[in-house]
Amino acid sequence: MIEPEIESAPWEGQAAQDAPVYLKQIEHLFDRSGFYRDKLSRSGFANPRAVGRLDEIAKLPFTEKDELRQSRSREEPIGTHCTAPREEIVRIYSTSGTTGTPSYIPLTAGDLEVWIRTSSRSYAASGVRRGERVVSTYNAGPFVAGAALASFDRLGLCHIPIGTGNTERLMTAIDLLQPTAAVMTPSYALHLAEWARQRGMDLAASSVRRLLVAGEPGGGEPTMRAQLEAAWGAVVTEAMGIGDISISLWGECEQKAGMHFSGRGFVHFELIDPATGEPVPMVEGATGELVLTHLVNRSTPLLRFRTRDHVRLSVAPCACGRTAPRVRCIGRTDDMLIVRGVNVFPSAVREIVNEFVPAVTGVLMIRPREKGVRQEPPLPITVETAQGADIEGLAERIRARLREKLVFTAEIALAPAGTLPRSEYKSKLIEKP
Ligand SMILES: [Zn+2]
Structure with a gap:
């Protein structure tokens, strides 16, 4: 541990430590963030007192990535959520987004x-x-x-x-x-x-x-x-x-x-149900979307930011x-498909398909027929087979395993080794129509 006095402190005490830091951060938002002054006032929280304490955070609205994007202009290329004076910003990163103007992430020292x-x-x-x-x-x-x-x-x-x-x-x-x-x-x-x-x-x-x-x-x-x-x-x-x-x-x-969780004292996290926005209790095995709040950020502080990362939580010692609690990422809420009422994460599909290595290479592509999230079964999935593998009955076995583990019906097409796209950075698992 590089900071044992923080990392091994009882987790139960974290909320009490974060509480006063959060109040200061909310004051900073009202002082400096045009974005949050407007957003919070519109939602009926006109001042820090109305916003209240950290343990009341669930009553506040979420922040969506799109809102930040919409707040950008030529005059304010970072967005109206930027709170740092120009001379205090020491670095500006950009996102790796594929289309349009990237979003900029400034940092003070x-x-x-x-x-x-x-x-x-x-x-x-x-x-x-x-x-x-x-x-x-x-x-x-x-x-x-x-x-x-x-x-x-x-x-x-x-x-x-x-x-x-x-x-x-x-x-x-x-x-x-x-x-x-x-x-x-x-x-x-x-x-x-x-x-x-x-x-x-x-x-x-x-x-x-x-x-x-x-x-x-x-x-x-x-x-x-x-x-x-x-x-x-x-x-x-x-x-x-x-x-x-x-x-x-x-x-x-x-x-x-x-x-x-490595951001103790710097960031507050919550778990929510992505469909309803309701908080999910932080118990062993709970699943939900991570929602994050900056406690100390001074350049582009965010409040209840929806990450779209869907995780499973572990609070066991x-x-x-x-x-600090642990998470395992299940997938991105954005990539999730709903096949006749069943939530399907591409990464979960990959996990099942990988059980068939060495008959398959582990590379696959999900090719939904409908635009949007909701899909009618069967969901088409192309799975790459390994060179020289015995593929007799393989598609049917994968289909049955997906049905058994993830409770949806797939239509499996097999593709020869090396024919699906590969990535040297991040894998693409889904090809939307
Ligand atoms: Zn550990």
Whole structure:
């Protein structure tokens, strides 16, 4: 633990510690945030007193990403939720969105420090130790993932930045510099396993003993994790963050039972039912969408921000000594389909399909027929088979397993090995009509 006095403090005391910090943050919003002054007043909360205490937060409206987008203009390119004077902003990241103008995420020096501390707690949880060599594949360019790299310095690691898009260079660095840890998206880790296999290289014999994955769900799915651990001969742990709030907000420890909350004192989290917006009680095994509130952010503070990340919560004690709850990401609420009343997450489909490795490669594409969320069964899914695999009855077996585990009917088409698109960064699992 890099901050044991915080990370191992009883979780029950966290709300009481956060309560006064939250009140100050609400005052800051009324002072500086045109966005929240308007939004809260419109909803009947005209001043900090009306907003009330942290334990009353559920009565306040949510903040949606679209609202922030709509508040941007040429005069205010960041949005009206920006509260920092120009001269206090030390960095501005952009989102990796594929269309239109990116959204900008500014940070004051204090905000940047909060991100680095959060990320340091998160990556330390994986078990990496001072002096260990870690190779990273995130580009430290315009995107927030680059800020996570600063936490490696904080942890005293020997950081070997390689960046994305050059597998040859990465493999040479692993071979010659012998790092014991590697940081990447789970999609890229799988891609590298495939790449090595095709060249007759034994990745499991490499120096890498820890694989730290982040950037998308997958590293926490039991079948994909087992696949990665076998291919790399390494322990896989994952981390998760969201650019609008904080990088690496959640980090998994060596017990490998979910990602601990790493933003204690900086961010407040809630769980809601995405359909009704109602709070979900924080009990063992609860599932819902994460809603996040900044407690100390001074550049673009957000209140009850809907992340669209659907998670399963664990509040049971952890042997590592960290007392913060853990989550496992089930999928993005945005990617969820409803097949005749049943919620279907693409990542859950992938988890089932992965049970059929080595007959399948694990690469698949869900191809819904209807626009929008609601679908009539059967849901078309193309599954890539492995070279030389026995595919007799395979489609039917996958269909039956999906039916049994996820309670919806699929229509499985098999595709030859290597014919579906691959990603060196994040996997696309769904192709909307
Ligand atoms: Zn733990």
